[in-house]
Amino acid sequence: MILNPAIIALESGSVLITAFAGYAAVNATRILGSWDLQSGSEQQLELERKTYLISTILAYLMCFEIISLFLFTYTAEDIHDLFVGAMCAAGSLNVNDYGYPTLVLKALNCVLCSQWLIINHTDNMAPDYPLIKTKYKLLLVIFVFLLIETLFQSKYFLQMEADVITSCCGVLFSEDSYMIAGDIASLPSNATKIIFFLSLALTVRFGIHFLWTGRAAMTFSMAATYLMILSVVSIISFISPHFYELPTHHCPFCLLQKEYHYIGYPLYFTLFTGGIAGLGVGVLDRLQLSASLVNLVPVLQKRLCLLSMIGYILFAAISVYPILFSDFKLEGY
């Protein structure tokens, strides 16, 4: 199993990122302990030189970590035909106890790393390292999660047994399933649709208000973050059945297959763009801003807000397309 090229790429990438994050975490403890911009000491100047290099390398590695979420799901999707019973990534992830936890950890790290990248970008906009301690504190947290993710991912790939009979997505995401996926699949579609589109409209409304007035950044951010979770629920509840044109098929992974024109990739990409950028608006709002950032952060927040709204509007457009243009109707479920 480990000899699959995508698995080798994922494993190598995860080990590299975690190892470098570990090195950066060691430097983070030094920075948190002895950073003093007023000092001209040899140690301080060394930290200033190092932090620039470390931040730059970490930024690239974290970009890979974000992309690896998609690579991981693609890999799980790609290897599903090796397992009896698996029809898509849902089955592959269920072959042992580490598949779904790894996916959740990857999604969590994707969000954390993207927030770190936003903070790092903000910090780099000013000449006096105003957010250096904040970003290195967050890095320590990310390092722990990256380490756990790497362990879980390794366990997942190393403990795959080809003779295991797994469950297909039809079972895992059926309305009769006793798991949380089953609960979501059995949500009434009309009510979920109303809540989703109402939440989307409210989020866009809050976004326009923030862009127009520069106020209520946290309200928009909370709405955008809540919408990200609601969107995942909506995909399982009513969006995916429209793509499959099958009322009982709620799988969020089959969307990644060729039969459905790989529509899952742009769908999830726009969703994560909307959610992550929206969350970033709130994260920046909570930071203690130095004089060097006071005028720069509101501009960045507005860009993120705009990006978030574009992401969600595109996500909604992709989701609505089969609802409007296919003959399939989901009313009554």
Add this chain to the structure above:
Amino acid sequence: MIELLQVSKIFNAGKPNTFTALQEIDLTIEANRVTVFKGPSGSGKTTLLTIIGCMARPTSGRIFLRGQEITSLPERFAAETRRNMFGFVFQNYNLIKGLTVLENTMVPAYPTGIRYRIIKERALEVLQKLGIDSKARLKVEYLSGGEQQRTAIARALINDPSIIIADEPTAHLDTELSQAFIEIIAALKNEGKTFLIASHDPLIFESFIVDRVVALRDGIIVDQGQSL
């Protein structure tokens, strides 16, 4: 204008070939003056100028330029400061062979994002001021030593910096060309430019244009000099 506090520079620290180029330099340099750093080879003149000009970072110590600390600047801010505040005339001129005098002069202005036409106009203006505009279309490898140096000065002036750093500018020039260089410096000084020059050429540090001579030896300032 420029203040150095306890600036040290150690190369290969912790290794057998450790070399201390500068030791705890404290210095204040006034604006609109010509300050010459003199001293034998290896005294730290060039290292000091590269650190002041944001081309290298000290091992310890701080430098303030117009009150703003510049040694801690992240690289992109350091590059911006270097580009906007300093012009450099290197000992060997460091002109790019294969490019014309005009093209060499324009090079430092490209990253500023100013439109090409405006940069070209400005470059021709600077070349004219230095009396080398007739050679603008000539490739730099065909220039004489004096012409190469004037091209290097033109390149240093293209972004209109307030401080010009020149490292051994007369090392490859005869007396006549060195005098011509001094006249150019005098004219630019009258325009309000600040000059920091590393030289052990008496023609330079004994010149009438020089306001202050700072003597270095073994990385230490042995004579702060007095502003004239």
